[in-house]
Amino acid sequence: MLNCAIVGATGYTGAELVKILLRHPHVRISGLTTRQKEKIPIEQWIPVLPREIDLEARPYSFSEIRRSSDVVFLCLPHTEAMGTASKFLEAGKIVIDLSADFRLRDWKEYEKWYGVKHSGRQILKESVYGLPELYREKIRKGSLIANPGCYPTGAILGIAPLLGRGYIETDSIVIDSKSGVTGAGKKLNPATQFCEIDENFYAYKVGRHQHTPEIEQVLSDAAGAEIRVTFVPHLLPLERGILTTAYLRRKKNVKRDAAAEAFRSAYAEEPFVRLKPEGIFPALKDVQRTNYCDIGFWADPDSDRIIVITAIDNLIKGAAGQAVQNLNVRAGFAEDEGLKIW
Numbered sequence: 357m358l359n360c361a362i363v364g365a366t367g368y369t370g371a372e373l374v375k376i377l378l379r380h381p382h383v384r385i386s387g388l389t390t391r392q393k394e395k396i397p398i399e400q401w402i403p404v405l406p407r408e409i410d411l412e413a414r415p416y417s418f419s420e421i422r423r424s425s426d427v428v429f430l431c432l433p434h435t436e437a438m439g440t441a442s443k444f445l446e447a448g449k450i451v452i453d454l455s456a457d458f459r460l461r462d463w464k465e466y467e468k469w470y471g472v473k474h475s476g477r478q479i480l481k482e483s484v485y486g487l488p489e490l491y492r493e494k495i496r497k498g499s500l501i502a503n504p505g506c507y508p509t510g511a512i513l514g515i516a517p518l519l520g521r522g523y524i525e526t527d528s529i530v531i532d533s534k535s536g537v538t539g540a541g542k543k544l545n546p547a548t549q550f551c552e553i554d555e556n557f558y559a560y561k562v563g564r565h566q567h568t569p570e571i572e573q574v575l576s577d578a579a580g581a582e583i584r585v586t587f588v589p590h591l592l593p594l595e596r597g598i599l600t601t602a603y604l605r606r607k608k609n610v611k612r613d614a615a616a617e618a619f620r621s622a623y624a625e626e627p628f629v630r631l632k633p634e635g636i637f638p639a640l641k642d643v644q645r646t647n648y649c650d651i652g653f654w655a656d657p658d659s660d661r662i663i664v665i666t667a668i669d670n671l672i673k674g675a676a677g678q679a680v681q682n683l684n685v686r687a688g689f690a691e692d693e694g695l696k697i698w
């Protein structure tokens with residue numbers, strides 16, 4: 357049994373992680389923490405769980421988690437995770453960080469987009485980007501796994517196979533994403549209150565969303581060249597799920613059916629990427645509460661356009677599910693252990 361702790365367990369991703377780890381046959385939950393001064397019984401923040409599950413979030417204590425745990429999941433807000441990660445890494449733990457703090461390789465980029473000093477610069481080079489479909493071999497050896505952002509997960513999985521094979525133009529990638537409100541976390545925020553979001557739909561952080569450099573970093577890896585994208589996120593009046601549409605242009609010498617072949621060969625063996633037949637597109641209900649990323653595409657026979665649509669659950673494939681997938685890769689468990697959820 358692997359002893360796993362969750363720091364910042366009482367938020368949205370923490371709750372999903374608890375539920376997934378409770379199903380995992382090779383994991384014991386060895387600690388759940390909160391910033392609050394009093395213990396919080398599990399039924400107060402995950403009331404759906406059966407009463408016999410006897411867990412509680414305890415006030416955070418580094419020494420307690422260090423003593424009890426082999427793996428530490430950090431479900432803290434970005435900027436809060438970097439200091440905590442450094443200490444657990446130094447103590448020899450495997451750290452899987454769900455925040456953005458270790459996703460960008462260049463601390464200057466981090467400081468530019470997140471507006472704070474990066475206090476973990478010295479360990480940034482140890483971090484591995486936790487998208488198993490692209491970086492599985494690195495994850496197997498990583499001790500600091502930077503779990504991807506929710507928007508980047510859907511966008512990258514939809515575009516990387518085409519870029520990797522040089523099938524699309526690199527100067528005109530447009531990514532349009534729509535997310536449910538849990539993507540913003542549990543903290544109070546006027547923009548995500550019921551009366552603001554109910555019956556509403558709007559774009560936000562246009563041209564300046566902090567997931568832009570993360571998408572560009574990974575797509576640049578896939579292309580072997582520097583990639584810039586236009587990324588526009590939107591908020592949907594829904595609890596969960598992200599639907600992403602990527603507008604791409606096929607290169608002149610590339611045949612129309614090359615797109616299908618690129619997706620098939622990239623994802624044929626992937627346990628959590630499901631490809632739709634060409635011209636059939638995923639919906640959020642197909643993936644909510646699962647670790648799947650569903651992908652549909654259309655290569656227009658009358659033009660150079662390729663449209664790719666992906667759907668994920670932001671809290672599962674976009675966060676807690678992917679974190680457990682990373683744990684499974686790192687620990688050598690079957691990749692779908694704990695993740696047979698639908």
Ligand SMILES: NC(=O)c1ccc[n+]([C@@H]2O[C@H](COP(=O)([O-])OP(=O)(O)OC[C@H]3O[C@@H](n4cnc5c(N)ncnc54)[C@H](OP(=O)(O)O)[C@@H]3O)[C@@H](O)[C@H]2O)c1
Binds near residue numbers: 542
């Ligand atoms: N929501 C998503 O869809 C999603 C997807 C991918 C990645 N992420 C990332 O995952 C991390 C967690 O996201 P979340 O949605 O679970 O957030 P959340 O619902 O706001 O929960 C974060 C938890 O961390 C604790 N916390 C809050 N502020 C803190 C602080 N200043 N210092 C220490 N602890 C603090 C809180 O618990 P206590 O008050 O009990 O301490 C809170 O419940 C974030 O970095 C987020 O960007 C989220």
